Amino acid sequence: xxxxxxxxxxxxxxxxxxxxxxxxxxxxxxxxxxxxxxxxxxxxxxxxxxxxxxxxxxxxxxxxxxxxxxxxxxxxxxxxxxxxxxxxxxxxxxxxxxxxxxxxxxxxxxxxxxxxxxxxxxxxxxxxxxxxxxxxxxxxxxxxxxxxxxxxxxxxxxx
Amino acid sequence: xxxxxxxxxxxxxxxxxxxxxxxxxxxxxxxxxxxxxxxxxxxxxxxxxxxxxxxxxxxxxxxxxxxxxxxxxxxxxxxxxxxxxxxxxxxxxxxxxxxxxxxxxxxxxxxxxxxxxxxxxxxxxxxxxxxxxxxxxxxxxxxxxxxxxxxxxxxxxxx
DNA sequence: TTCTGATCGTTTGGTACCAAACTAATTTCC
DNA sequence: GGAAATTAGTTTGGTACCAAACGATCAGAA
Numbered sequence: 001x002x003x004x005x006x007x008x009x010x011x012x013x014x015x016x017x018x019x020x021x022x023x024x025x026x027x028x029x030x031x032x033x034x035x036x037x038x039x040x041x042x043x044x045x046x047x048x049x050x051x052x053x054x055x056x057x058x059x060x061x062x063x064x065x066x067x068x069x070x071x072x073x074x075x076x077x078x079x080x081x082x083x084x085x086x087x088x089x090x091x092x093x094x095x096x097x098x099x100x101x102x103x104x105x106x107x108x109x110x111x112x113x114x115x116x117x118x119x120x121x122x123x124x125x126x127x128x129x130x131x132x133x134x135x136x137x138x139x140x141x142x143x144x145x146x147x148x149x150x151x152x153x154x155x156x157x158x159x
Numbered sequence: 160x161x162x163x164x165x166x167x168x169x170x171x172x173x174x175x176x177x178x179x180x181x182x183x184x185x186x187x188x189x190x191x192x193x194x195x196x197x198x199x200x201x202x203x204x205x206x207x208x209x210x211x212x213x214x215x216x217x218x219x220x221x222x223x224x225x226x227x228x229x230x231x232x233x234x235x236x237x238x239x240x241x242x243x244x245x246x247x248x249x250x251x252x253x254x255x256x257x258x259x260x261x262x263x264x265x266x267x268x269x270x271x272x273x274x275x276x277x278x279x280x281x282x283x284x285x286x287x288x289x290x291x292x293x294x295x296x297x298x299x300x301x302x303x304x305x306x307x308x309x310x311x312x313x314x315x316x317x318x
Numbered sequence: 319t320t321c322t323g324a325t326c327g328t329t330t331g332g333t334a335c336c337a338a339a340c341t342a343a344t345t346t347c348c
Numbered sequence: 349g350g351a352a353a354t355t356a357g358t359t360t361g362g363t364a365c366c367a368a369a370c371g372a373t374c375a376g377a378a
Contacts, residue, residue, distance in 0.1 A: 034315035084358095105343045139179045330367100334365075
């Protein structure tokens with residue numbers, strides 16, 4: 001990466017380059033992309049799940065039945081995106097949608113029994129995968145990584 | 160996140176949960192997604208660029224003319240994906256494709272003069288954006304974040 | 319030479335993803 | 349009580365993204 005730093009600085013001329021920020025932020029995507037692809041390849045594809053689909057199921061497993069809006073928020077996707085992903089999961093028989101009687105605009109999403117079984121079997125494997133992806137880091141380093149990332153998330157979420 | 164930890168542990172029963180790994184890895188996506196959306200919103204949309212399109216232009220700016228295969232690798236996308244993104248950038252007049260005379264399978268991609276101007280103007284703003292997204296972190300913390308992420312990338316790239 | 323295998327970029331088919339427009343249901347305010 | 353504003357989820361139109369199949373080109377061997 002030092003070559004890049006020198007080259008970028010050359011392009012910028014006298015414009016100062018904040019390389020530390022570039023280094024921190026640009027590595028976030030690189031890491032996210034490579035871990036995501038690896039997870040889909042190595043683990044999720046055999047369950048017919050995308051990374052996003054897995055995330056939905058995990059959230060529902062932990063917090064149980066949930067409205068669409070909150071589910072989208074928890075999963076970090078737009079609500080329109082969630083509609084399509086839920087349709088996919090519904091076709092696979094993994095989640096169910098139920099209109100709320102008292103307010104028919106709302107929809108409650110929940111895991112089906114099949115979905116429950118699937119995520120209960122899958123999650124331990126996924127957690128082991130996460131351990132492998134963070135292999136070589138101490139527990140303190142893992143928590144430090146999470147802490148630093150939370151600062152970035154907070155910055156990016158400011159309104 | 161501590162509620163989640165307790166809830167997940169409850170679901171897992173006696174199965175041990177590696178929460179530190181979960182914490183580290185799951186925050187990577189959250190951070191990547193929120194920073195990406197913010198960048199597109201706040202900065203890239205006014206240039207008509209997606210995050211991926213910006214990445215391509217940045218790589219070409221730093222390393223200059225490059226073959227498709229290496230460009231895809233540098234940008235962290237599949238080569239088929241790159242084809243479509245290059246078509247978009249080509250339509251916008253920002254990059255050009257040129258077949259290599261000595262080996263007509265190969266294609267060299269480069270920035271057009273317009274592309275050069277665009278990225279030279281945009282990059283300082285993007286770097287300032289990166290600084291904002293990593294605001295509140297010291298220089299040492301930024302480099303530590305990058306270092307920890309590189310470990311993850313290396314783990315995810317193992318064959 | 320010509321056949322075989324490898325390599326490069328593109329195409330294809332499909333999901334994921336977003337923002338904005340839309341529809342239906344509910345609440346607010348006069 | 350009814351029009352207007354608000355809210356929830358879906359639909360729409362478009363890009364991004366992947367893996368696998370494809371077509372063209374090149375390199376090597378018989």
